[in-house]
Amino acid sequence: MSSSRRDFFKVLSAGTVAAASAPTTALGFDLETFFQKHFRRLDEEELTAVLRRKEAAYEKQFGKKFTVKATSAFEDVVFGYGLDITRCIGCRECVHACVAENNQSQDPEIQWIRVLEFERESAIRGIDLEKGNPYYNPEQVPQKDKFYLPIACMQCEDSLCTSVCPTGATWRSDDGIVVIDYDWCIGCRYCMAACPYGARHFNWKEPSIPEDRLNTDVHLLGNAPRKKGVVEKCHWCLHRTREGRYPACLEACPVGARKFGNLLDPESEIRQIMATKRTFVLKSELGTNPKFFYFLGGAER
């Protein structure tokens, strides 16, 4: 009896040693990934190891070389976004530019930006998001009696999603961008229930990305390819914006309705808008303090 028990422990410890020494084990998963620390607890060396390991894994999975970054926030920046709803024509160029930039799954389909179509007349009673139609598809836009309201993550200053996350897998960075550590997300979807804007999306199945659409320039907390069972959302293209570039949706907009910049810089485009235009945020009554400002730029159309 006791000898068989001793044998059992011998086998077990031999197995553990083997498991620890090989990156992928007979257990069927990678122990280093399994024991990967939370992003904010990684020291520099560990972070580098994680990034290189991700690059290798993505190359194996997609057959392409990836650059996985963890660019940190600028110290003197809090980001803000502006969108001129008098100018948006509802063409969905931003939606599809975002899908391509951020490696969103085609099947099942995930789109971080949702453009809602509203009756112009209804605006007089305020914007009721439940009345918005995301499925509009006329021959031509803009339609005369409609207006369009693109919605994605508002990067709330008082974000509800981050406060309900049981694992701390999502948090607000110093530059205001709400990020997700996909390796710490357990897929409980509390954040989706908490978000008043429907900005978060769940990978019900293994995501599929067409090969010709893969973006290999990725940020670990942003557009790095996700896996089944995790939540994802807009992160204001932090792989671009933390290098000083504009987000992809902004550059895709054919009418220049999208504006982006540093809320701490009075000369920035977003601050100029706040100083000179009428702006509003969605569901301000909830006290989430979004940093996505809709504004009336005054286009005639």
Place this chain on the structure above:
Amino acid sequence: MDAPDSSEPNGYQPPPHQPLIWGVLGTVALLVVAGVSVRLSENPDAARAANVLQALPADAEATLMDEPEMDDEYDPCSDCHEEEPTNYTVREMDDEHDEMEFAHGTTWCLDCHDDEDRDALHLAGGKKVDFDNTSELCGQCHGSKIPDWKAGIHGKRTGHWRGEKEYRPCISCHNPHLPAFEKRKPKPPPKPPARNGAEVAAHEPAPAEEGGSHE
């Protein structure tokens, strides 16, 4: 550089819609009075730098993109127009240029195109404007857009929010002859959520989902 002047340019016979022109000239004259061009006569270079319409945005790193190239078929205008005497009658372009569409308020050719130097444009006051520097011309009527454009509120910018940003002259987005944006087919809509493998028909308006998407 000539200060804008409210007298009529040489040989220019104003088209019948004078109120617009006089409105523009009035505005220009007011600007002059307001001191915009006070220093213009002293130093032409300083004057150019001080020109509110041509000035770069406050951000020194902004780069103004080139104006779009003219259609080869028409460039330069003088190829045809040098020989033809100028016809000052406001009319439909149903002979020459009949393939072009014109819908820009009540303006017509010679409001912007110079009647003597056919390879130039002019401001309402007669000052010549190059084809590759037209935003000043647009700003005569669309004055409220200019400060917005300079501040980056109006118009598309690309490149960097911090670092080099590219901004565009008016006519790189707006066709000067047909300035309203063309309507277009929108890109494909999202798929409605599937229930038990079958797509739920999209209602008009769509089924209200509490808090939006749950895909």
